[in-house]
Amino acid sequence: MVLLNNVTSTSPGKAILFGEHFVVYGYSSLIFAIDKRLGIKLEYENSDGNSTKIRVSSNLGFSAEISDSKITMTNNVQLFVDIVENLHKIINYLIGGTNGSIVNGNQNMNISIHSEIPIGGGLGSSSAFCVALTGAFYYSFYNNLNKKFICDKSIEVEKVINNNTSGVDCSICTYGGLGIYSRSHGFNRFRADMRDFPFLVIDTGIPHNTFEMVNKVKRIKENDGEFFSDLCKQYESIFSFSLKSLETKNLDSLGMLMDENHSILKKLSLSNPAIEKIIKVCRSGGTFGTKITGSGGGGCLLSLVDIKDQSLVNGLxxxxxxxxxxxxxxxxxxxxxxxxxxTTTSNSFKTI
Incomplete structure (x- = not known):
């Protein structure tokens, strides 16, 4: 087949506007793609015939080489090791290789990762990685961009590295825009004009563990079901009003709802003094509302900025x-x- 070489595929990150954790228990969440991207550049070259190699470079502070399943890193920080190991698993899944044989035994790969998305900040870096990598392989094999296929395959791919993924992040990273997700109804696009909504993402710099945060909420639900049920009812009301605020472009109302959603997350012990210090700064002037986006405990905050008074924004x-x-x-x-x-070249490869 005709193979396209030197393909660069990019995917946006995402931000959860409403619904962290409540989506786990059947409630709807609002999520949108952001204009910060993760890119994968994919190049092929002939090997020496003795082994196949995958050379990985990045703007994240590491490079690596995978040769017959052996990984050599320039920086052994665990986060970077995890990225490369996941990359190897995904390539094996997409190409169908076994025992480290990624392609037909005579092709090397050069993969360059360039991310504008903070890694591990709750902004969908893992899903953007899966979507961009799947998109690069798909385009190099089929010379077109079938978003439905890429979305479905990306969700499969993400399950290779995170079996509990819902698929919503890969969906929004593939299609872009704004969407509603629930376990019962899946992912559906929501039409609202958010082009001039001034969102500010603040990286707390605090590492967090999504699994730990999910388990923390689970324990609260198990230990005090009535308290958790009351919070769910509050969230349900917030979500309902948020749709109206988006449709009418009422930023004051939307910001107030973001603050209310954060207050609920705080009651679920998903905030901490460092996060609350930032929240207090944001609420002192220059914003309509600010909240955790993602699992909480660290990562990033999402703030809706009030740009009517630039002096307040500058002060913030x-x-x-x-x-x-x-x-x-x-x-x-x-x-x-x-x-x-x-760039076009010609070679024979297994297909995804």
Whole structure:
């Protein structure tokens, strides 16, 4: 078959607007793609015939080589090791290789990872990684971009590294835009114009463990079912009003609902003093509302900024700088996964 070489596929990250943790218990969540992307550049070259190699480079602070399933790292930080090990698992799954034979025994791969998305910050870096990598392989084999196939395959791929994934993150990373997800109804696009919604993402710099946060909520539910049920009812009301706020572009109402959602997450012990210090700064002026986005305990916060008074916004950013926090503005991304460049060559490979 004609193979496209030097393919770069990029996928947006995501932010959860409403519904962290409650989605686990059957409630709906609102999620949107953000215009921070993770890119995968895929190149093929002939091997020396003795072994196949995958060379990995990145802008994250590491590079690696995989040769017949043996991984050699330039930086053995566990986070980076996990990324490369997951990359190897995904490639084996996509290509169908066994015992370290990734392709037909005579092809090396050069894979470059470039991420604008903080790793482990609750902004969908893992799902964007799966979608971008699947997109690069699919385009190199089939010379087109079938988003339904890429979405379905990306969800399969993510289950290789996280068996409990719901599939919602891969869906929003593939298609872009804004969507509603629930376990009973799956993922559905929600039409609302968010193009001029001024969102600010603040990286707390605090590492967190999603599994631990999920288990923390589970224990609260088991130990005090009535308390948890009451919080669920509060969240249900917040979600319902949020749809109206989005449809009418009522930023004051949307921000208030974000604050209310955060208060519920705080009651679930998903915040901490460091997070609350940032929340207090954001609520002191310059924002409509601020909340945890993702599993909590650390990671990132999402703030809806009030740009009507630029002096308040400047004051907010100065305070965040004084706390030595990383932050960036994001816009909703409507494109989803896309191909940035490609070059034609000819070779025979197994297909995904």
């Amino acid at each position: 950013l100065k305070k965040l700088d004084e706390l030595k926090l990383n932050y960036f503005f994001v816009n909703p991304d409507d494109d989803g996964v896309k191909i940035e460049n490609k």
